[in-house]
Amino acid sequence: MIESKDIPTLFTVWETPVRVHPGVVANLAGLWGMLAWWAGRRQPERPWLLRLGIGFLETAVLLFADVGHAMAHIVSARFAGGPMDEIVVSSGMPRTLYHDNNVPPRVHRLRALGGPIFSALGLLTSLLLRALAPQGSARREVSEASCLGHGFILLGSLVPLPFVDGGSLVKWTLVEAGHSEAEADGLVKTVDLALGTACAATGVLVATTSRGKPARQRWLPALGLIAAGGIAIAAALDKIR
Numbered sequence: 001m002i003e004s005k006d007i008p009t010l011f012t013v014w015e016t017p018v019r020v021h022p023g024v025v026a027n028l029a030g031l032w033g034m035l036a037w038w039a040g041r042r043q044p045e046r047p048w049l050l051r052l053g054i055g056f057l058e059t060a061v062l063l064f065a066d067v068g069h070a071m072a073h074i075v076s077a078r079f080a081g082g083p084m085d086e087i088v089v090s091s092g093m094p095r096t097l098y099h100d101n102n103v104p105p106r107v108h109r110l111r112a113l114g115g116p117i118f119s120a121l122g123l124l125t126s127l128l129l130r131a132l133a134p135q136g137s138a139r140r141e142v143s144e145a146s147c148l149g150h151g152f153i154l155l156g157s158l159v160p161l162p163f164v165d166g167g168s169l170v171k172w173t174l175v176e177a178g179h180s181e182a183e184a185d186g187l188v189k190t191v192d193l194a195l196g197t198a199c200a201a202t203g204v205l206v207a208t209t210s211r212g213k214p215a216r217q218r219w220l221p222a223l224g225l226i227a228a229g230g231i232a233i234a235a236a237l238d239k240i241r
Contacts, residue, residue: 007088016074016083018067021090032059039141054138058145065122065149069115069157070094076114082107105172112168119154126150160191161235167192192236200229 007019036055040046046054070087073096077084082103088095098111126146133140158166167188174184203225234240 007090010089013071013074014078014083016086018071018087018089021088023091024089027091028059028063031062032056035059035145039138042141043136050138054141057138057142061126061142061146062149065119065146065153067094068122069119069153070096072114072118073111074114076117077111079114080107080110082111084111105176108172109169109176112165112172115165116154116157119150119157122150123147123154159195159232160188161232162188162192163235163241189236189238192232196229196232196234196236198229199232200226203227203229 007021009017010020011018032052032055034055035058036048036051039054039058040048040051067087067089070089070093074084074087077098080103082098082100084096085099086097088097096115101108126143130140130143130147133143157164160166160170162171162185170191171181171184171188174187175181179187203222206225207219207222231240
């Protein structure tokens with residue numbers, strides 16, 4: 001496993017290094033190609049240059065939503081008095097690393113709030129831009145990609161998983177209410193196990209009872225629910241950290 005110190009620093013924000021693994025470029029190139037293909041699928045008459053341009057802009061707004069969420073934690077961490085040490089961008093979601101976690105519950109909670117606030121503001125702005133863009137235009141498609149990016153990250157960050165903001169907010173609220181850290185961790189895992197089981201069961205239900213719908217409309221949401229449930233269950237069992 002590559003240590004964060006072995007990943008090059010691309011830039012710094014408020015003295016916080018942002019380390020980016022070179023392999024991210026390949027991921028972004030793949031995403032660009034997929035979004036360019038989808039732009040052509042939505043409107044086949046589009047020339048390839050326009051498809052590539054739309055795909056590039058959609059890749060850019062999705063990257064901004066993802067990395068911007070992480071960088072917003074730099075601001076909230078500074079405000080809380082417990083600065084972040086580094087951000088590592090590699091495969092998967094960017095990781096915000098704090099080497100000093102011996103801080104009061106209030107600081108933990110404030111550090112966790114920066115990302116969700118950024119994503120919420122980004123979603124509201126993207127919804128406004130989408131409403132102002134003409135139907136079927138490239139601007140509307142790019143704003144829809146931005147809505148998807150900010151909305152998905154906001155929703156995901158608020159789920160009470162141990163390794164995302166929602167888990168930190170729930171845990172340290174419980175600690176401040178008088179629970180020990182071990183008790184708070186146990187309660188969060190119990191919630192994750194219940195949510196994961198319910199989510200996976202709902203996915204199975206959708207797949208087996210919605211037989212009147214086309215396969216894509218039935219299986220895509222079903223697989224999404226089952227996958228989300230599996231992640232929550234794995235987190236509750238300490239299989240994902």
